[in-house]
Amino acid sequence: AQSVSQHNHHVILSEAASLELGCNYSYGGTVNLFWYVQYPGQHLQLLLKYFSGDPLVKGIKGFEAEFIKSKFSFNLRKPSVQWSDTAEYFCAVWSKGGKLIFGQGTELSVKP
Amino acid sequence: GAVVSQHPSRVICKSGTSVKIECRSLDFQATTMFWYRQFPKQSLMLMATSNEGSKATYEQGVEKDKFLINHASLTLSTLTVTSAHPEDSSFYICSARDGRGLFAYEQYFGPGTRLTVT
Numbered sequence: 001a002q003s004v005s006q007h008n009h010h011v012i013l014s015e016a017a018s019l020e021l022g023c024n025y026s027y028g029g030t031v032n033l034f035w036y037v038q039y040p041g042q043h044l045q046l047l048l049k050y051f052s053g054d055p056l057v058k059g060i061k062g063f064e065a066e067f068i069k070s071k072f073s074f075n076l077r078k079p080s081v082q083w084s085d086t087a088e089y090f091c092a093v094w095s096k097g098g099k100l101i102f103g104q105g106t107e108l109s110v111k112p
Numbered sequence: 113g114a115v116v117s118q119h120p121s122r123v124i125c126k127s128g129t130s131v132k133i134e135c136r137s138l139d140f141q142a143t144t145m146f147w148y149r150q151f152p153k154q155s156l157m158l159m160a161t162s163n164e165g166s167k168a169t170y171e172q173g174v175e176k177d178k179f180l181i182n183h184a185s186l187t188l189s190t191l192t193v194t195s196a197h198p199e200d201s202s203f204y205i206c207s208a209r210d211g212r213g214l215f216a217y218e219q220y221f222g223p224g225t226r227l228t229v230t
Binding site for chain 1: 116144146153154155156158161205207217218219221222223224
């Protein structure tokens with residue numbers, strides 16, 4: 001079965017620091033990958049997605065992710081975080097059964 | 113973007129009673145809707161998938177007689193937690209997808225419903 005693993009449970013950064021959140025998936029075939037963000041008290045929002053093509057995907061709010069097939073990874077990055085980026089981040093993979101499989105989530109706390 | 117609403121946002125009920133949660137797609141037709149459960153500081157666990165007009169498909173370990181799902185129209189799905197117990201207390205999130213067209217993979221999430229069973 002497909003699975004998604006996020007390495008960091010809780011990341012604490014100061015404003016302007018660079019961010020990289022790890023995500024690894026288990027499936028070796030064609031994958032569709034997503035990063036979602038859940039701000040405190042709000043619903044999940046799509047940050048970015050990868051279906052095919054350029055492995056470097058740019059999303060909203062300055063986020064980007066790189067799909068590295070050989071490493072089964074889809075890490076999320078942002079060059080300079082802001083206090084408003086404080087949220088829970090979820091990596092997800094679209095399974096063969098047409099379902100989103102989520103990782104455990106990473107809580108990001110940005111100190112002003 | 114597409115909007116999914118849930119009602120109620122919070123509900124407190126007594127043990128043994130049933131609670132219905134509604135999920136609506138406001139500006140698109142949802143051919144498929146998903147129900148998730150989220151425990152504090154944990155990921156979203158898929159409970160079931162429903163397609164309009166057909167029976168829901170439940171994930172392993174989810175009791176279908178306890179969590180009744182109805183997807184009667186292309187804009188509405190309901191989750192009824194029957195004979196609720198304190199261990200059913202959780203955050204329930206619905207998600208909707210229009211499985212047709214250019215954005216067939218896009219899945220939109222509702223704001224969630226906090227259920228507390230006393």
